[in-house]
Amino acid sequence: MDLIASIAGRVPSRNLHSLVLWxxxxxxxxxxxxxxxxxxSDMELLAKFSVSRTVLREALKTLAAKGMIEARARIxxxxxxxxxxxxxxxDVLAWHFEAGPNVDFLRSVAEVRIGIxxxxxxLAAERRSDEQAAQLVAxxxxxxxxxxxxxxARADLAFHRAVAEASNNPFMASISTLVEVALTAVFTISSPVSDKMKLAETAAAHGAIAEAIRVRDAAAARDTMRAVISDGxxxxxxxxGAK
Structure with missing residues (x-):
């Protein structure tokens, strides 16, 4: 997971809080x-992790803020x-991939990607600059x-980042950043580098997206992006091992 975080530009911290949280x-x-x-109980967790009560409480507060746990008095x-x-x-996305995502989770990621x-x-096809179009082709x-x-994975992530940026919609770029850990993990899993023919096909499919954006064909940009996500x-x- 460190490699995936590194590719996405998110190097995890190594302090006690982050280790307990992880x-x-x-x-x-x-x-x-x-x-x-x-x-x-707190006593059991303190013994398990050998950290201070402050560190444990901060980790639990962070999990609560992510919507994963809830503390109740006397419960x-x-x-x-x-x-x-x-x-x-x-973090939540990274933990899913660390734990080992199932096909249903990957399908859900693909469906969100299609929606976005x-x-x-x-939008990139309608709004891109000449420089952005050239960058996508490259x-x-x-x-x-x-x-x-x-x-x-690095190249794939850079391409999809560039598409989001070329949309010139700050929300698109922000959403893209939010799911970068998931995208990086998916791109690593789906990497076709072991099959030269499949690698060439995948690069060509992304080239088709870049070309549709370059010629300002919004419909083709949608269709080619859908094909790339579905194939991945x-x-x-x-x-x-699933069909």
Whole structure:
């Protein structure tokens, strides 16, 4: 997960608070503590992590702020339903991939991307500058030159960032930033670098998005973006042994 965080430009902190937060977050996402379950007492958690009460309380407060737990007097700290969790939070997304996402989770990510990135691509086709159009063409080409999953993920992420920026809609760019950890993990899982033909096809598909944006064809930008997202999900699902 450190590699994914690094690709996304998010290097995790290594202080005691972040380590306790990470371990508890992953445990909750993994299901070690089911929805509705009461977490171990503070005394048990303090013994488990060997940290001060202040560090533990800060970690629990952070989890609460992310919608994952809720403290109740005389009851304890309860794990909230997943529907309450802030899935746009970078930590929560990272914990899902650390715990091992299932195909349904990856499908949900793809569906959110379709809901956002198709319109982002269409807006980019209408609003992009000449420099942004040229950048997209170059980034699509760089994807075809990738030799490792890390290089591919970096190039793929840079391309989709650039599409969001070319939309000239600050909300599109902001949403793109929110889900970068998820995108980076998905791009790493779906990387086609082990198959030169598939790598070339993937680069060409991104090139088609870039070309649609360059010629200001919003409909084609939507269609080509949908194809790229759908193909990426299919590769991820296949890698995880699902159809």
């Amino acid at each position: 371990q508890l977050g992953v445990a909750i996402v993994r299901g070690d503590f089911a929805e509705g379950a009461i977490l171990p 304890g700290t309860r794990v909230l339903p997943r529907a309450r969790w802030n899935l746009f939070d970078a 990135e198709l319109e982002s691509a269409a 980034l699509a080409g760089a994807m075809g030159d990738a030799t490792t999953a890390e290089e591919f 999900f299919a590769r991820s699902a296949e890698r995880m």
